[in-house]
Amino acid sequence: MPLLEIENLTVSFQTAGGQFTAVDKVSLHIEPGEIVSVVGESGSGKSVAMLALMGLLPWTATVTADRLAFNNQDLKTISKSELRKIIGSKMAMIFQEPMTSLNPCFTIGFQLTETLKIHLGMNRAERKKRAIELLELVGIPEPRKRLTAFPHQLSGGMNQRVMIAMAISCNPELLIADEPTTALDVTIQAQILELLLNLQKKQGMSLVLITHDMGVVAETAERVAVQYAGQQVEKQQVKGLFSNPHHPYTQALLNSLPERSNSKILPSIAGVVPGQFDKPKGCLFSPRCDYATTKCHTIPPTAASEELGKALCHYPIVDGKPTNYPEEVNP
Amino acid sequence: MFLYLFKKLAVTIPTFFGVTLVAFIFIRLLPGDPVLLMAGERGISDERHAVLMAEMGFDKPILVQYGYYLADLAHGDFGTSIITKRPVLEEFATLFPATMELSICAMLLAILLGLPAGMIAATKRGTAIDHTVMTTALAGYSMPIFWWGLLLIIFFSGTLGWTPVSGRISLLYYFEPVTGFMLIDSLLSGQEGAFQSALSHLILPTIVLATIPLAVIARQTRSAMLEVLSEDYVRTARAKGLGPQRVIGLHALRNAMIPVITVIGLQVGVLFAGAILTETIFSWPGIGKWMVESIFRRDYSAVQGGLLLIAAIVMLVNLAVDLLYGIINPQIRHTDS
């Protein structure tokens, strides 16, 4: 039985310019102990989807889903207080910006022990012992001393370690890491990633790793979901995705990997993810797609079969070539 | 922390000298010379004028005069009232507890109502509750104090007859001041009904004086809260599964308090200004009423000394506020030192 089931999750925001759909029918199943990666450029709705799951979106957001379940417990009908018992304990999340994600007014120790008190009901001595244990676990030197430090006295990497310690404090079954390394130095990025993978193995938890770095995906995950402009455009095993991508966007992402490029200049995908006011009529990727036809510009595609990674494309790519592609156009 | 304290003091002391300069110049900027001013309509003979000028040191060069003035201040001599011939500091000290009692009560009322009102408005933003709180605050903010005070007197004292119109306590009661705070002294006196009488005298002036600070605090709390509620660390707090009381009342409020405390500190100055009107309306025997009367009596040395003392108190409060910041937000304390 999957640990997490998301079926057709849709999130729209009420904005000054009308409703804006930031996440459009995204589905994701996660088995216990599995690492799944969600990739996509900035603005593709990766964070919003996960925040919706955790119930952390502002009031301007409308969330709908056919199914949203954790451990077979329906998160759509659950009361707020019931949900609060799950998030932070069984299902935890760490964020993109470690420097702003911790409260500047409270010590590391205070913030770290809060969950232990609320979810596990530990007493003061137990909390302190566990906090030191956790800081040790995430590789923070002199943990006892750090308990009384404030976030601004630690580096970004150290703060992210604290965030991780906080997230795993109640031994979660699912950890959602939202671009945990984006804001950090390159050398620190690798360390944090390694830490996450070690913890995942040690604790046997499931890990959802949000990233826009295909390299990270290759090194870490078992399955990948590719997201573009709020839609899930492809879902595959990592191996299959790298050897045989089915969506032109995935193909383009892979082509922009440094080790795959044979020219001196790194190829990148021209253009940006469409926002609220420039959503194309047909396929959302069509303005940037090398293969786009008139059909692509006018008719939104439907998802392809399971074997084709459910690619959201009129002409899913197989072995580098689009299928059913009209003869008369030259890609 | 000590370095932080030291730095704040280093700023306060020059400011205080600035204020002494203003107070010193004030009396010399008035048209005519001080002796003429004191003589008023009656006029004065030239010989007597010269004698008095020499007696008060006004014939010396201005810098020397300022030097004497500072030396006097250093000895705790804030001048002598021309009318009562009592030291200004002494007069001030007798009257100050009345103003302080009124100000503390008004500030407490403003904080105890303003903080929750602003917090509720922020968490219920855009709803009818929010609009009601904000409209009321705007009305309170733009209320002319004098008119508002009279309105309350007419309604509560006149129409309903619930509250007394003036003074600090009914004339039926008399006891020697111990703390100078009527609420406490009336309790200490053990006289039956004295405390109730003091309390009922305090209610209307407190409301009148609290109105503007209350409105300002409510508005500032709301806007600070709104800003903080969208911060990442508030999302983190919610992601930990903490309940709304803890997220809003602890994680958000602690951060929102920083701008709110600044405003509360600034309101102390506003409060003294308000006390002048409020005390006049309610015949409250405090500093505000005394200052107004001193001005009418042309008791310029009293006004000068009073001004300086009030400024010193406001500065002390602001210093305390600065220190409070450092305690609430360690980041300020650490980066400043």
Ligand SMILES: Nc1ncnc2c1ncn2[C@@H]1O[C@H](COP(=O)(O)OP(=O)(O)OP(=O)(O)O)[C@@H](O)[C@H]1O
């Ligand atoms: N509170 C909000 N109100 C309105 N629009 C929002 C809100 N939060 C996010 N969005 C919009 O939703 C879209 C998706 O945002 P999201 O943060 O999920 O992107 P992302 O894939 O996580 O990108 P990144 O890689 O930069 O983190 C963006 O266009 C963003 O502007």
Ligand SMILES: [Mg+2]
């Ligand atoms: Mg994001």
